[in-house]
Amino acid sequence: SSGIQRRVREAVVSTQEYGSSGINAEYGEDSCLAGDIMVMMYQELYNYFKGVNTMGLLIDRTVPVRIIGQLDEVTGNTTYCHAMFYIPDMYYQNAPSPLSINIFMGYNYAKRCYAISVNGNSNWKRSVKLYRALKKFLLKKGIEGISATEVIVDLYSGYGVPNSKKYSELMICKTDYGYY
Numbered sequence: 001s002s003g004i005q006r007r008v009r010e011a012v013v014s015t016q017e018y019g020s021s022g023i024n025a026e027y028g029e030d031s032c033l034a035g036d037i038m039v040m041m042y043q044e045l046y047n048y049f050k051g052v053n054t055m056g057l058l059i060d061r062t063v064p065v066r067i068i069g070q071l072d073e074v075t076g077n078t079t080y081c082h083a084m085f086y087i088p089d090m091y092y093q094n095a096p097s098p099l100s101i102n103i104f105m106g107y108n109y110a111k112r113c114y115a116i117s118v119n120g121n122s123n124w125k126r127s128v129k130l131y132r133a134l135k136k137f138l139l140k141k142g143i144e145g146i147s148a149t150e151v152i153v154d155l156y157s158g159y160g161v162p163n164s165k166k167y168s169e170l171m172i173c174k175t176d177y178g179y180y
Helices: 001-009 037-049 124-140
Strands: 006-013 016-023 067-070 079-088 103-108 112-118 150-155 168-175
Touching: 001 079, 006 124, 037 079, 037 103, 067 124, 079 103, 112 124, 124 150
Parallel strands: none
Antiparallel strands: 006 112, 016 079, 016 103, 067 079, 067 150, 112 168, 150 168
16 A cells, blocks of 8 residues: 555546547456457557548547546456547647547546556556555545546557556546536
């Protein structure tokens, strides 16, 4: 718990438009960052940013890539996961529509979150373990209104980066948005 306490920080996730690719299914505990699933979600989004959209526009990809997974509280299995790239600000009002039916555009509303920085390679099993430790820590501290099932991982470095230089953040967000 003291390791978590030293590493946790409060953060506000800003309001921003995003493109997202999601997958519904029961995957077990090593899912959202698993090879085939991650590649499938990432490739759909990559294609959108590389011109497979209604305007044929090449759009700069953004960092971080956000992975969100929903956990079943009873089984601990992942029931849904999706990957997100944020849309650059210059396309905020007029982002091209995706051509793939697997991509949806959305709006990420500001919310208060608690984050842990993670060095090294991210995997879903490790992320879920850290999520559970962070959730336990926040509950012990008496922090109410945290999401019971949503695991958020922001990846700041991707393929080709040595594990020693990889960096990500794991977040749990509050569900009570009323104070914004």
